[in-house]
Amino acid sequence: KQPTSSLARSKSLVMGEQSRSPGRTPCPHRLGPVLKAGWLKKQRSIMKNWQQRWFVLRGDQLFYYKDKDEIKPQGFISLQGTQVTELPPGPEDPGKHLFEISPGGAGEREKVPANPEALLLMASSQRDMEDWVQAIRRVIWAPLGGGIFGQRLEETVHHERKYGPRLAPLLVEQCVDFIRERGLTEEGLFRMPGQANLVRDLQDSFDCGEKPLFDSTTDVHTVASLLKLYLRELPEPVVPFARALWSWLNK
Numbered sequence: 001k002q003p004t005s006s007l008a009r010s011k012s013l014v015m016g017e018q019s020r021s022p023g024r025t026p027c028p029h030r031l032g033p034v035l036k037a038g039w040l041k042k043q044r045s046i047m048k049n050w051q052q053r054w055f056v057l058r059g060d061q062l063f064y065y066k067d068k069d070e071i072k073p074q075g076f077i078s079l080q081g082t083q084v085t086e087l088p089p090g091p092e093d094p095g096k097h098l099f100e101i102s103p104g105g106a107g108e109r110e111k112v113p114a115n116p117e118a119l120l121l122m123a124s125s126q127r128d129m130e131d132w133v134q135a136i137r138r139v140i141w142a143p144l145g146g147g148i149f150g151q152r153l154e155e156t157v158h159h160e161r162k163y164g165p166r167l168a169p170l171l172v173e174q175c176v177d178f179i180r181e182r183g184l185t186e187e188g189l190f191r192m193p194g195q196a197n198l199v200r201d202l203q204d205s206f207d208c209g210e211k212p213l214f215d216s217t218t219d220v221h222t223v224a225s226l227l228k229l230y231l232r233e234l235p236e237p238v239v240p241f242a243r244a245l246w247s248w249l250n251k
Helices: 004-015 126-144 153-163 170-182 196-207 220-232 241-249
Strands: 034-043 050-058 061-065 075-078 082-087 097-103 119-123
Touching: 034 126, 050 126, 082 126, 097 126, 119 126, 126 196, 170 220, 196 220
Parallel strands: none
Antiparallel strands: 034 050, 034 119, 050 061, 061 075, 082 097, 097 119
16 A cells, blocks of 8 residues: 555646745746646545636646636646546536546556546536647647647658658548548548547547557548548648638639
8 A cells, every 4th residue: 555645745746736846837938839728627636626727738738827817827737647538427427528637658548437646627518628638638649649630730740751751641641541442432421420439539549649550340431530530620721721812812
């Protein structure tokens, strides 16, 4: 059994409780631009009650403030060596949109019950939760080749060129090759939706740096839906805004 003092220390680190020692808290403004910000509720580790805080994601640190206009963060969570997991609502949490940040890195993304050493967070909606999970996952996995959904196209291609010449992301090449081989005669291609749960699982796999393979049992509509989802979530479309505007003005 872990000693109480050690357990408390590990909880404090994971929960991001800000140290009162000078120089221990990273300066938010030195970590680059804000990647995401918004209100979330965090659960206190002892009382189990919820506190609403303003969360700001910068670099690989997630800061939280008591109020949106505060300058000094109340605490922070270092995302290095962590994983983020969506949690299904339990009998005690119907309708709540929960996710947690817990210890664990590459290869440890199994969906497990709430970890006692995890930071438990609640978003205001399913979409808001998914956006936060994706943003945090991108920070955690981008250095390892993951977090590609919502990432700039050139950043993904630049990283993947480490493994050989490439003009498009591996996900795009893999989807296009599969569709060419198995889907060109399929009725309703890109119109009929694929299996939503499989699309989500494939998205999670690619976002976590994995390279899942498609086989004869893979539904071509699912692959087409995955490709559409990737293209839809690009920060800038394949045809950049500036080029599209130039083409429109020169009609």
